[in-house]
Amino acid sequence: MKEVVFSPNKNKIEEVPYYKPIAKEVEVFTHSYKQKLPFLLKGPTGTGKSRFIEYIAHELGKELITVSCHEETSSTDLIGRYIIKGAETTWIDGPLTIAVKNGAILYLDEIAEARPDVIVAIHSLTDHRRELFIDKLGKTIRAHKDFMLVASFNPGYQRGFKELKPSTRQRFVAVSFDYPEAKIETEILVNETSIKESDAKKLVNIANKIRNLTELGLTETVSTRLLVDAAKLIESGLPKRLAVHVAVVEPLTDDLEVIKALKDLCDLMI
Template sequence: MSEIDAAQYRVAAMPYYRPVGNETELYEAAYAARMPLILKGPTGCGKSRFVEHMAWRLDRPLITVACNEDMTAADLVGRFLLDLNGTRWQDGPLTVAARIGAICYLDEVVETRQDTLVVIHSLTDHRRMLPLDKKGELVAAHPDFQMVISYNPGYQSLNKELKPSTRQRFGAMAFDYPLPEIEAEIVAHESGVAPAQAAKLVQMAHRSRNLKGHGLDEGISTRLLIYAGRLIVQGIPPAEACRMALVRPLTDDPDMQDTLDAAIDTLFG
C-alpha cells in the first residue's frame, strides 16, 4: 500500500472532542507503546468521537469497522474475488490497517462472533502479525499500527462477552457521560442550541439515566441530546424536539413514555 492509499483514511479536519479528564494523555502514552486498547462505556458517550479525535491528533489513518453478528473472519482479513480478469485477492479492513500503519477501530466488538474475533489475537500480542491463510501470506504489522476496540458493558451477556484470552491482550479505558456542566457545553457546541437550553436537555438526560434498570435499559445519550438541540435550532418547540429525539427512540413502553413526557413538560412546559 502506498502513502497515497493511506491518505484516504486520514481524518481531514479536527473532530471536536471535549476532554473530561486525562484520557488524551493516557491514549497518547498507549499509542506510543503500541498498546492495544479497549474503550468501554455507555451508548453515545463519545467513544467513537474520541478515537477519531486521537487519530487526527496523532496524524494517523483510521479504519473503522462496525461489528455485527454476521461478520466473518474473511470480512476482516480479506478474500479472493472473481472478476472479468479472473481471481484476485481483496484485503479486508484489518489487513489494510496492518499494512499501512492505521489505527483499526472495531466498534461494538462484542456483537462479533468469538470465532471471528480470534483473527485479531496475533496482531494484539508480541507477534504483531496477521496470517492470511487463504493467500499463504504472513503480514507483519506496520510499526505505527494500533488496534482499538469498543463495547457497551451495559449490553453484555454470557453470549456477548469478551473471552479472557482476548481481553488480556488489551489495556482498557472506561468512559461515561460527562459531568452536567461539561455535557451541556458539548451539547451547545455540537448542536448550536443556547447554553440554557443545553443545560435543560442535560437535566432531562439525567432523569432518564436514573431510570436505568427501572424500566429503561439505557438512559438518554449525549448523542441524542445533540439531535434534540439541532431540532430546536431548526425551530421545533423544545418539548416536541425532546419527544422526537429523546423519548421515542429510547423506549416503546407507553408507561415509560408517559413518565418521560411528564419530565419534558416539567422542564420545557
C-alpha cells in the first residue's frame, strides 16, 4: 500500500482579492486565527463570505483549500480514500487531511448541505484536541499548528430544512454577513467592474427596492454577486435593462407573474 503525499502551498492566492470590510470581521478573524479557533461565516448567498475568506487567506499568506459542500459530500470525500493503481492499492489524502497536515485553511462552503458524517468527522478538530482520526488507516493525525477550519452557512435558506445543530454551532466563532449599506455596495461594484458610479448607484437602488419587497415570497433576494454580474454586462456594452433582466430578475424566480412585476420595476428604475 502506497500513500500519496501532497506538497503544501499549491493553493496560495497570488492576486489580491478585492474585499471591502463592512464591520469588524477582519479583526475578529485575525484574532481567531491566532488562537486557532474554528470560524463560521453566516449569511445569505452572495454577501461576500467566500470572497472574504479568499482575502483573509491572502493577507495571512496561507494556503486556502475550498470544498463546496452538497448533499452527496461525505466524510470520505474530505478525509481520503484508497484507489487501485495497477497492481497496488494507493491511499489518496482528501482536502481535509491535506489541510490538517500542511497547516492550510480549510473552507467548507455551505457546510449544512453536507452529509451528517462530515460533521462527525470534523468534531475532534473543532475542540481542544485538534485531531483527525482516519478510520481506514487506523491513524490519528494531530493538526499542524497553522491549520484552521472555516465553514459557511446560510441560515435563511436552510431554516426548516437543514440546520446546524447547536452542539456544532457552539464549536465555532461566528460572524454574520449581510448586504452592505448602499455606499459600500456601490463602491464594490465600481471596484469590481469599473462601471460608472451613477450606474452602480442605480443597480444598488434596484437591489434595495427588491430586498424590501417581502410580499413577493422570494426564496433568495438580490445578492451583491448578482449586481456585480449585471454591472459586468453593462460595462461590456449590453443594454442596461436587458443586463438587469438577465442578471438580476431571471435568476431570482421562475414565477412568470413575479418576473413581470420585477422587470417592470427595474425598467422604471433604470
